[in-house]
Every structure is written in structure tokens, then in C-alpha cells.
Amino acid sequence: MPTIPPMPKLPLGFLGPQAKFKTFKLDIFSHTNSIIRLFNGNQVTIRIGYTYPTLMDFELQNADTGRDGSKYVYKEIDEDEQVVKFNITLPRKGSWKFMIFAQPVHDEAGGSGLENVYNYLLLCARISKKAKPYPRQSKEWREGFALRSPTDIGPDKAGTEVSFSLTIPNASGVSVVIDQEWTELERMSSQSNEWSGKVFLHKRYFGYGEKVSVNVRFQENCPSYATVLEYTI
Known part of the structure; x- marks a missing residue:
């Protein structure tokens, strides 16, 4: 079995839900563990549920080099299920930080912008598919x-x-x-x-x-x- 990369050093409290996650009435529909170990491939889909219309954005960053990999993530919004799907294809093995940002649509005009609401760590042991950049x-x-x-x-x-x-x-x-x-x-x-x-x-x-x-x-x-x-x- 491929070897999972070691845990990188992360700031205290970085992983998991952040202060506004429950305030914005968000929910985890896929990976409840904020550390995702990918033994057999470099693809994963993370699903975040919402209660009312919510803007969401993201950042994918190599935990060791700081290299940005956001172009290898594609976001889909499913109105029927009220869920946002983040389809991720990691470009290389190693440790990756995946950060999710959100803001309720009704707060868009007077709010302070998108807030960091949840952070994952992706530990990838093997590349199974070549990553192509999404728009x-x-x-x-x-x-x-x-x-x-x-x-x-x-x-x-x-x-x-x-x-x-x-x-x-x-x-x-x-x-x-x-x-x-x-x-x-x-x-x-x-x-x-x-x-x-x-x-x-x-x-x-x-x-x-x-x-x-x-x-x-x-x-x-x-x-x-x-x-x-x-x-x-």
C-alpha cells in the first residue's frame, strides 16, 4: 500500500469548522473527518450543504511549498439537494490544505466578504489521474x-x-x-x-x-x- 505523507505543521485550530460555519447554517455532506487520506488516487469530492443561498469559494494550497493548486478544483452547485460539490484532482502527491470560504447571499451587500468556514488537510499517497486545470x-x-x-x-x-x-x-x-x-x-x-x-x-x-x-x-x-x-x- 502506498505510504501516506506525514502530517505537516499547521496552526492551532486550523482544521475543521471555523467560527462562522454554524452561524451560516452549513453542514458536511461527505467527509466529517477534516483529515482526508488518499491511498489509491488523487481525486476526491467534498460536499458542503447549505440552508439558504450562500456564496462559496475555495483555495487549494500545498502545505509544504505554499504552491497554489486552486485551478485543479471545480465547484458544482446542486440546487435540488442544496449542496456545493468541490471536485478536486491533486496535481501531485503530498500534503494539501483545502480551505472553504462562504457568505450568505442576503449578507452580500453589507457584509464583510467571504469568511473562512472550514479547512481540510488532504494527504495524497498516489497519483491515479493526470490533473488538468479547470476554469x-x-x-x-x-x-x-x-x-x-x-x-x-x-x-x-x-x-x-x-x-x-x-x-x-x-x-x-x-x-x-x-x-x-x-x-x-x-x-x-x-x-x-x-x-x-x-x-x-x-x-x-x-x-x-x-x-x-x-x-x-x-x-x-x-x-x-x-x-x-x-x-x-
């Missing part, structure tokens, strides 16, 4: 949003046309932006929440950390767009 989801990525494609934009997409397909409720416009070039996606029908379109990604975009963002306008005739997804290519 980074902003706090504007909310209930009912869904991404079908693309889940990643790798070097194989250079010089090709890439299909974007998303569900974005209550949007009046959705665009893909790269190097200040905007491509508007099309709504499938006048009452649909489905948006899709194709974007050509020039080879010159790749290899320099260029960003590809999905931006959403929520009010008709409003010039303001919110970034909901961001790919790094």
Missing part, C-alpha cells in the same frame, strides 16, 4: 449555473475553434473575452437559459499565461459585465 470560478458563479464545455483549454486547442456551452439563468448577455476581443454567445431561444457559441483561439494566445474569461450581463442595456469563469492558457 477559475468567481463568486458570481451561482446556483443554477452550469458549464458543459470546455472544462479545460489545453495546448491542443491552439489554432482551433472551441465550442462554449453554458447554462446561465437570468442573463441578458454572455461573452467570451480574450486579449480584449469579445465574442458574444447566442441564447438558444428567447426564454432559454442555455448559451453557446464558438471562439477561435489563435496560437499566439498560448504559452504566456493568457486569460480567457466568460463574462455575463444580468441587466438589459447595462454596459456592466461580471466575470464568472476564467481559463489560463
Whole structure:
């Protein structure tokens, strides 16, 4: 059996629920032990339940080097079950800190921002699947949003046309932006929440950390767009 990495040094009280976890009426739907030992692979899904609409964000960080690995986490929101799923594929063996942040939607206007509510330690002994970076989801990525494609934009997409397909409720416009070039996606029908379109990604975009963002306008005739997804290519 693969050897689990040793426990790193962590601040007292770092692991488990933090001060606002119960205040925000959150619950653990998957891993009640804040130390998750991964003997046979580098993938895990952590499920956090909520009582009322809640914004959630996260950070994944190597406990030994401080290296950020948040791009290897994909967040899904299940409205029916009232649960947020964090799908994690660790990029390498070792010890990883996974930190969850939250803020009730009704506190968004006057609150102090997202608060750290729960922390895990992931101890990975073996890599079973190569990690590919997911697009980074902003706090504007909310209930009912869904991404079908693309889940990643790798070097194989250079010089090709890439299909974007998303569900974005209550949007009046959705665009893909790269190097200040905007491509508007099309709504499938006048009452649909489905948006899709194709974007050509020039080879010159790749290899320099260029960003590809999905931006959403929520009010008709409003010039303001919110970034909901961001790919790094």
C-alpha cells in the first residue's frame, strides 16, 4: 500500500469548522473527518450543504511549498439537494490544505466578504489521474449555473475553434473575452437559459499565461459585465 505523507505543521485550530460555519447554517455532506487520506488516487469530492443561498469559494494550497493548486478544483452547485460539490484532482502527491470560504447571499451587500468556514488537510499517497486545470470560478458563479464545455483549454486547442456551452439563468448577455476581443454567445431561444457559441483561439494566445474569461450581463442595456469563469492558457 502506498505510504501516506506525514502530517505537516499547521496552526492551532486550523482544521475543521471555523467560527462562522454554524452561524451560516452549513453542514458536511461527505467527509466529517477534516483529515482526508488518499491511498489509491488523487481525486476526491467534498460536499458542503447549505440552508439558504450562500456564496462559496475555495483555495487549494500545498502545505509544504505554499504552491497554489486552486485551478485543479471545480465547484458544482446542486440546487435540488442544496449542496456545493468541490471536485478536486491533486496535481501531485503530498500534503494539501483545502480551505472553504462562504457568505450568505442576503449578507452580500453589507457584509464583510467571504469568511473562512472550514479547512481540510488532504494527504495524497498516489497519483491515479493526470490533473488538468479547470476554469477559475468567481463568486458570481451561482446556483443554477452550469458549464458543459470546455472544462479545460489545453495546448491542443491552439489554432482551433472551441465550442462554449453554458447554462446561465437570468442573463441578458454572455461573452467570451480574450486579449480584449469579445465574442458574444447566442441564447438558444428567447426564454432559454442555455448559451453557446464558438471562439477561435489563435496560437499566439498560448504559452504566456493568457486569460480567457466568460463574462455575463444580468441587466438589459447595462454596459456592466461580471466575470464568472476564467481559463489560463
